[in-house]
Amino acid sequence: MSKWSVVHTVTFLQDAYMIKSYLESAGIETLIPDEFTAQVNNFYTTAIGGVRLMVRTEDLESGVALLKEGGYINPENSVTDExxxxxxxxxxxxxxxxxxxxxxxxxxxxxxxxxxxxxxxxxxxxxxxxxxxxxxxxxxxxxxxxxxxx
Ligand SMILES: [Zn+2]
Structure with missing residues (x-):
């Protein structure tokens, strides 16, 4: 089984979907583990620390690079390698x-x-x-x- 890492955390599910399709268009498989909680009620995502977007650990580096390129994350932000x-x-x-x-x-x-x-x-x-x-x-x-x- 491969490991998954959090590539980015967003406040709203729609943002997560946007990033998901962006990464998947580049061939990186993504996972939104909080998807269903967020669908039930958007406020729940605040309780669980935002909507997490995950990629396979081996794709993390290229995923982060893509997100920086696309302006989704601040290049200075290093918390994404959690x-x-x-x-x-x-x-x-x-x-x-x-x-x-x-x-x-x-x-x-x-x-x-x-x-x-x-x-x-x-x-x-x-x-x-x-x-x-x-x-x-x-x-x-x-x-x-x-x-x-x-
Ligand atoms: Zn310690």
Whole structure:
């Protein structure tokens, strides 16, 4: 199975579709994992940190280059090379620090308002895939914890 990386994040689904067709016309396969949430209600996308547009990791470099060329992303913007890693966690795992460098300087990737937090928990109960990722501000890694049953 090939890995997918976030090539760009937009606020509205229609923007994601525009970029999707742009990349696909250049032969790069894309994925919009938040597509259905965004279709249900555009406001949900704020809770899940925008609409993510993903490409295969091997296409990431050319995808980013195309988006810069097309003016979709600022060439100075380096946050587009984010890759979400899945980290196994059991009851002894310390989820308050970075599993890669041990730094406690981590945060959720998005900081939604309280209404969004409630909405987001309701949604994530239905669709666990929408759970947001953690980010380390020291080493820049982004990951999700996956509970391991004991
Ligand atoms: Zn770290």
């Amino acid at each position: 890759e979400i890693l899945i980290v196994g966690a059991d009851s002894s795992t310390d989820m308050t620090c970075c599993p890669f460098c041990g730094s406690a300087n981590i945060g959720k990737r998005n900081t939604p308002g309280m209404a969004m937090v409630i909405l987001y928990f309701l949604l994530s109960a239905l669709f666990p895939i929408f759970r947001s990722a953690n980010k380390c501000f020291d080493c820049g890694k982004i990951w999700k914890f996956k509970k391991i049953r004991q």
